Amino acid sequence: MKKTISLSIIFSFIALLLVLQLLPREAIAATDPKQRIFDYANLLTVEEKDNLEIVANQYSAESETDIVILTTNDTQGKDIIPYMQDFYDEQGLGYDKKHGNTAILTLDMKNREVYLAGFYLAEEYLSDGRLDQIRNKITPDLSAANYYDAFTTFIETSSKYMRISPWINPELFIFKLWFQILAPIAIAAIIVGTMAFHSSGRVTVNDRTYLNTAQVMNRKDRYIRTTVTKQRKPSDNNKGGGGGFGGGGTSGGGHSHSGSRGSF
Template identity: 25%
Template structure:
């Protein structure tokens, strides 16, 4: 130790180097902390605005709306924004943000959830679905959902885009829940059409029977001794063939394309650029 500090120049050089290291490290450490986004979460989802696209008030309003829609339909809904996702694809990033539960979502394969991930570096988005949400948000429904918010992403109105995303989730969940219900007005139309068709049919039949008189016996229609049957046989004069087409094509139309995430869970989903 005595030999190390024997040269005063060495001491001064080491002191300057230590000071510069501390000076540079301080703002870098502050920058890392500043990039840490707060997760605004509830029982049915969360907002994680890592890329700071929303104000604090907009985050709170969005989380409140996601919570209301999620509780109404018993589904978890989340919105995540990020600058980049390093080694991931946008699909893998969205799946893992949903599955590993670090930001608040339940992690089970049967837990119904939809998560919208936004990457600003590549201007990409992806909607990942899991559980019953795979059946609700079919491929065609995801296209319709994207039509509701992607134009706002492109124009930079992110608060409006996420609000429309929440509205679309609400509409599609409601439609799915009412898929087997027939509205009362449709029942009424069916009854009225049935009565009208039945009335017309009975009226036509009645008008064609005005010249018919009632007879008490079938013998009145018989011509005596004029009918003689000398022979009888069955003759096959026509045939009827019903053909049924067997559809060998995949029954994926109107369904959901699925894949497995790194956690082993099954996911649906779709994404693109804006």
């Protein structure tokens, strides 16, 4: 009984430690009042905008990248990409310096277009492909006018991707919360199971102990053959495509960036 209780305590302690190690750490919010939400299209309530400023401030500090939201009803006759580029140049966006690390979501409400871009370090960590992944995540919420949710997802996912090496797929299951919870529990179970095995007596009974005793018969199954049936795979002549187009570029000020463009 005492051994069972002690093993349970050890199991719980190890599981707790591993969970704490693998779960994402809370970011320490920066104290600067820097604006990162530019909602010129008035899509957000005052409360939503204030909350997003806090979220953007927190995750920008965590990834050392300015994460910015820009919405407009009027791109001043420009395409969405040069509009975003001019905004970046004029505002001097950047986390620790002007024209520095920046991830920006631009929403053109007049033409129902969205463009995501990454400058400097974010150009590497938020490549065109990764920005496509983020845009695919937020497009359903944009189409449903759930702008607060879409912007929150952009901020959180951009920060997450910024902390994963560029050559790794950020959507691998090892980065999912369920895996981060189950993995330490499984590891702890293996450790405790190994400890329990070594602390118990060795089992000396095997499959031959009672063979030919009390008229126990030794039987074997003999493999004869395997039959394989082949079937032609139907061709897919109606493959769907995404709504994305465009990529990165360079601003008038000479700052290159990655990009992903789509409609909603």
